[in-house]
Amino acid sequence: xxxxxxxxxxxxxxxxxxxxxxxxxxxxxxxxxxxxxxxxxxxxxxxxxxxxxxxxxxxxxxxxxxxxxxxxxxxxxxxxxxxxxxxxxxxxxxxxxxxxxxxxxxxxxxxxxxxxxxxxxxxxxxxxxxxxxxxxxxxxxxxxxxxxxxxxxxxxxxxxxxxx
Amino acid sequence: xxxxxxxxxxxxxxxxxxxxxxxxxxxxxxxxxxxxxxxxxxxxxxxxxxxxxxxxxxxxxxxxxxxxxxxxxxxxxxxxxxxxxxxxxxxxxxxxxxxxx
Numbered sequence: 001x002x003x004x005x006x007x008x009x010x011x012x013x014x015x016x017x018x019x020x021x022x023x024x025x026x027x028x029x030x031x032x033x034x035x036x037x038x039x040x041x042x043x044x045x046x047x048x049x050x051x052x053x054x055x056x057x058x059x060x061x062x063x064x065x066x067x068x069x070x071x072x073x074x075x076x077x078x079x080x081x082x083x084x085x086x087x088x089x090x091x092x093x094x095x096x097x098x099x100x101x102x103x104x105x106x107x108x109x110x111x112x113x114x115x116x117x118x119x120x121x122x123x124x125x126x127x128x129x130x131x132x133x134x135x136x137x138x139x140x141x142x143x144x145x146x147x148x149x150x151x152x153x154x155x156x157x158x159x160x161x162x163x164x
Numbered sequence: 165x166x167x168x169x170x171x172x173x174x175x176x177x178x179x180x181x182x183x184x185x186x187x188x189x190x191x192x193x194x195x196x197x198x199x200x201x202x203x204x205x206x207x208x209x210x211x212x213x214x215x216x217x218x219x220x221x222x223x224x225x226x227x228x229x230x231x232x233x234x235x236x237x238x239x240x241x242x243x244x245x246x247x248x249x250x251x252x253x254x255x256x257x258x259x260x261x262x263x264x265x
Contacts, residue, residue, distance in 0.1 A: 006167045010175045017179055017202050021186030026194050033198050040205060043172065047216040052208070052227045059231050064201070064238045071242045072194060075249050091189050098185040105177035109170060116169055116217055123216075129224050137225045144232040151236030158243035161250070 006046060013039035026077065030068045037061045049124040172213035179206035193245050193255045197238075204234050 016036040020029045037060045044053035087094075122128050133141050179202055186199025208227045215223025245255060252259045 003167055006171065010171075014175065014178055014182070017182045020198055020202065021182060021190060021195065026192060029195050029198055033201065036202070037205065040209060043175070043209060044212055046167065047172065047212050049212045049216070049224055049227075052212055052224050055228060055231060056205075056208075059235060060201075060205070064235055067238055067242060068194065068198065071246065075246070075255065077249075077255060087189060087191060094185055094188040098181050098188075101184060102177060102181040105180065106174055109173040109177050116166060119216070119219055123219065124221060124224060129221055129228070132221055132225050133228065136222075137229075140225075140229060144229060147232065147236050151239045155239040155243040158240065159246045 002046065006043070009039045009042040009046075012036070013043070026072045027069070030065055030072065033068075034061050034065050037065070047124075048119055051124055051126050051129040054126075169213050169217045173210055176206045176210040176213065179203075179209065191257050193248065193257055196257065197241050197245070201234060201238070204230060 013036050016032040016039065019032040020036065023029055023032065037056060041053040041056045041061075044050075044056060183199045183201075183203030183206060186202060187196050190196045190199060208230055211223040211227050211230070215221060248260065249255055
């Protein structure tokens with residue numbers, strides 16, 4: 001049963017990821033990426049990472065991808081603006097080298113042979129992750145606020161009109 | 165019947181490869197950017213799978229930090245795309261050839 005859910009979520013996540021990079025329309029890409037994220041959050045829950053699963057849906061599906069949608073709608077790109085595809089002839093090569101990379105990665109992944117054993121309910125729950133965030137990792141956590149501040153300022157400066 | 169960790173890692177490898185191919189074959193800046201997001205998500209999946217295997221939640225904290233970085237990157241990157249579109253009237257990566265040679 002668990003294997004069936006895994007297979008379904010994995011197929012949806014992978015197929016929609018492939019659709020993201022092959023479909024012509026950018027809006028379709030974003031919607032397929034949201035579908036891929038939702039399928040991946042199912043996998044996170046199966047790995048008992050409830051906190052990260054919730055955050056994936058909220059932050060990725062809810063915030064980042066909506067930002068993508070806003071930008072695509074704001075730019076109002078027509079098909080003609082996408083221009084000609086200068087890479088048409090070398091595209092098959094990308095799939096070949098991608099297959100080589102995949103073979104390497106799978107070969108490395110095969111090395112993990114450890115069986116997983118059961119964890120208690122607390123594993124991956126919000127209080128437990130929060131204890132780590134505000135305890136062991138408090139300095140990296142605080143530093144992310146500086147990162148976000150820099151990103152906000154940078155985004156405003158970059159997107160401002162009249163920037164030479 | 166639990167799913168072995170290898171399956172998650174192999175799925176993560178597949179997703180990462182899709183992201184790499186997406187960056188290479190796509191000429192649309194926005195789609196290239198989304199392919200980078202796919203790669204970040206593949207890394208996140210591997211982190212969560214490994215933290216489940218070793219029963220350490222440090223991986224979950226790393227995923228949280230990666231997501232924060234992805235949010236910052238999306239904000240700045242999309243602002244850059246807006247600036248590029250304003251200057252070049254296009255989001256095709258081929259128009260950005262000033263530093264090509």
